[in-house]
Amino acid sequence: MAVFAVTYVYSPDAERLDALRPEHRAFLRALHDAGRVVVSGPLVPDDGAPAGALIVVDADDAAAAAALLDADPFRHAGLVTERTVREWVPVIGSLAR
Template sequence: MAVFAVTYVYAPDPARLDAFRPEHRAFLGALHDAGSVVVSGPLPAADGVGGALLIVEAPDADAAAALLDDDPFRREGLVAERVVRAWVPVIGSLGR
């Protein structure tokens, strides 16, 4: 399995982000339990725009993106931008 760093930039809609956050976290938690999402968490807002970093294991970038297609934040139009990039950890470990 390859490792991918996925970044989200959130839409500037704090009320809707708050409303869907429990469902979003449950979705990612299930992917974590299944072994696909290694770790995820928010990126602090810069200039009022927040986001997230997700480290995902998948066969390729398309599969990594497909894993996250049903994320409630994405479904609700709250992910303004998503970037999937291969990531090659060199120092440290992912705690597996």
């Protein structure tokens, strides 16, 4: 398995994001409990950058990392306007391999 950094850019529809946030977090928490999501959290909007998220996952490849998150309730509702998946190689810290 490899480590992948997945970033989301969220829709500016704060009301819908707030309404679905409990389902989104439950989905990610289940993946964490299954050992697939290492860590997840919001990226705060700053200096014109939109709100989003960083999700670090264990997967065999980038396609598997993306597929793992395809069922995210935010994604199904069209609230993820952009998603990137990049392999990440931590060399220092608790995630270093």
